[in-house]
Amino acid sequence: MKNHFDHVVVGGGPMGASAAKYLALGGARVLLISAPEPAADRAGLRSSHNDLSRLTRGLDGSPVWAKLAQHSIARYKELERSSGIPFFTESGCLTLLESAAPDAVDVAANLMAVGAAAGVRCDPLDAAALRTRFSALDVATGARGFHERADAGWVNPLDYVRAQIEVGRESGLTVWPDIMISAERGAQGVSVRTAGGLECTADNALFAQGVYSLFAEPLFRQQELSVFARTVVRVELDAAQVAALEGIPSMIVRGASDEDNCYLVPPVRYPDGKHYIKIGGGRRAHMLESLSQLNEWYAGDGDPEIAARLLCRLEGLVPVTLPKGGISQACSIAVAPSGLPIIEKIHNNVGVLTGGNGHAAKCGDEVGRLGSEMMLGNARWSDGYPLNAFSG
Ligand SMILES: Cc1cc2nc3c(=O)[nH]c(=O)nc-3n(C[C@H](O)[C@H](O)[C@H](O)COP(=O)(O)OP(=O)(O)OC[C@H]3O[C@@H](n4cnc5c(N)ncnc54)[C@H](O)[C@@H]3O)c2cc1C
Structure with a gap:
């Protein structure tokens, strides 16, 4: 070379x-x-x-992220074609604002404004419309959502x-x-x-x-830059559970508090041949301020309290009986001011x-x-x- x-x-x-x-x-x-x-x-x-999966969507509270996402998503299919490597599953994405979310009205107004300015195609849905469209989800009274049917879902x-x-x-x-x-x-x-x-x-x-x-x-x-510790949990599903969740979109959920905010990626088949549904988000865990703290964090399985809370959220969102427990994993993100x-x-x-x-x-x-x-x-x-x- x-x-x-x-x-x-x-x-x-x-x-x-x-x-x-x-x-x-x-x-x-x-x-x-x-x-x-x-x-x-x-x-x-x-x-x-x-x-194996990261959620993708054009709708965002920030006009800049919405633009970055839209430009990237618009090029997915051409990149798949020219590389010969598929990576995008167009399962759609639902942003769900639960009635308990204290800022639901403001968040909804902002999403509508940013989405309209950026030309993101999405359907605003009330709780009844959400239930009709997503029978595989448990939608509480008073919830509302924004559904991007196309150009959204998840990437590997x-x-x-x-x-x-x-x-x-x-x-x-x-x-x-x-x-x-x-x-x-x-x-x-x-x-x-x-x-x-x-x-x-x-x-x-x-x-x-x-x-x-x-x-x-x-x-x-x-x-x-700040580096934050994050915990993500995936739960193994059997064939009947995968079938029951067929067609669910990727989801961003805004709940009563930071701890209840989460995202969910539809079932994905992992290299062990099993299907898992994944949930992450929740309270932003602690900051990692040195390389040794980062390494120590990765040596563990994430925060057990956050993992338990995420599992509880998952059970409340999808109406299938899930196996107890899941695989909890430590990860980290880089956050700019x-x-x-x-x-x-x-x-x-x-x-x-x-x-x-x-x-x-x-x-x-x-x-x-x-x-x-x-x-x-x-x-x-x-x-x-x-x-x-x-x-x-
Ligand atoms: C649990 C979790 C869930 C997430 N969910 C989503 C989601 O749903 N949707 C979404 O869009 N984003 C999501 N993200 C965020 C997304 O994964 C990151 O924003 C993205 O990976 C950042 O890309 P990057 O290239 O900056 O960093 P990275 O993905 O970390 O890549 C940086 C690379 O640089 C390499 N590197 C570092 N130092 C060196 C060195 N000295 N020599 C050689 N190589 C080096 C690292 O090994 C690494 O491979 C999530 C992140 C986490 C942790």
């Missing part, structure tokens, strides 16, 4: 893989250094997208990333599965070393390291792409495209994003 590139991208998650692809499509020589996911019982770098984020890399490779993208251990700026641009012994230089470097952007070296650390992704140049030839805020699996394509634009020196965002939207 020749060891000088136009761009090195560090971190092959939804954001970095997409940015690397777009840079390669533009004709640049690009190296993507992407840490392989360690086995569950091994130490290593854990990515936020390491699961690992396959989404594989699809990006596949298309990038066709344009000459080089992928190196390894951990970057150091990066320095110098006369030859940026010099990078990996744990496996690769040494290379690049004119430009883009660091897309997810939560590790907070714990990285000073050259590319994002100090304003603005609530939007950070897409920022920190030196003339060094950029950072992080801050998924729990939203960026579905939006990886558009966030990565903007990251590539930034690295190519485009001073203004295309498509009318606010000028300072992505500065953290």
Whole structure:
């Protein structure tokens, strides 16, 4: 391998893989250094997208996230076709506002306004209409919802990333599965070393390291980022339960308190051959302020209290008798103060792409495209994003 590139991208998650692809499509020589996911019982770098399903939808309380999502979703089918890798299941998405949600009226008004401005196609439904449309759900009196029938559902984020890399490779993208251990700026641009012994230089470097952007070296650390511990639970289903839940959409549920807010992804078949339904969200668990705290968190199974609460919520939402207990898992998300992704140049030839805020699996394509634009020196965002939207 020749060891000088136009761009090195560090971190092959939804954001970095997409940015690397777009840079390669533009004709640049690009190296993507992407840490392989360690086995569950091994130490290593854990990515936020390491699961088989992530919810996707165009409707959002934030007009910027709505736009990022819509642009990404509009390109899913073409990416599936050109890579030959399917990753999108168009199950639809239901945003459910329970009557107990204290801010339901404001949230509904905001969703309607953002959705209308962004041209998101969704059906507003009252409780009776929800019951008619979703017989497999338990809908309480007074609830209301917004149903996106099309262009929403869930993506397999690992396959989404594989699809990006596949298309990038066709344009000459080089992928190196390894951990970057150091990066320095110098006369030859940026010099990078990996744990496996690769040494290379690049004119430009883009660091897309997810939560590790907070714990990285000073050259590319994002100090304003917060990393939050999250717990997710999946429950095994038998064939009859899978059949009973046939056709349920992905769901975002707003309840009486933060603890009751949750999301739910329809049953998915895992590599062990079994189907699981997944629920996450709930109270935002504690912050992880150092690498050792992050590693300690990943060594466990998440927060048992949050897991129990999520299981209880799941039982209340789907009217099938679920088996007791589930598989609880620790994970983490990178949150920026603005609530939007950070897409920022920190030196003339060094950029950072992080801050998924729990939203960026579905939006990886558009966030990565903007990251590539930034690295190519485009001073203004295309498509009318606010000028300072992505500065953290
Ligand atoms: C439980 C959970 C549920 C979620 N649900 C949703 C959802 O329903 N919908 C949605 O859109 N989003 C969801 N998200 C958020 C989404 O997964 C993240 O926003 C997204 O994965 C962020 O992408 P990223 O590329 O920034 O980071 P990551 O996905 O973390 O990828 C970063 C990559 O960089 C690698 N890396 C870091 N440092 C180095 C290094 N030194 N050398 C080499 N590689 C390195 C990491 O190993 C990792 O592979 C969820 C997140 C969690 C945790």
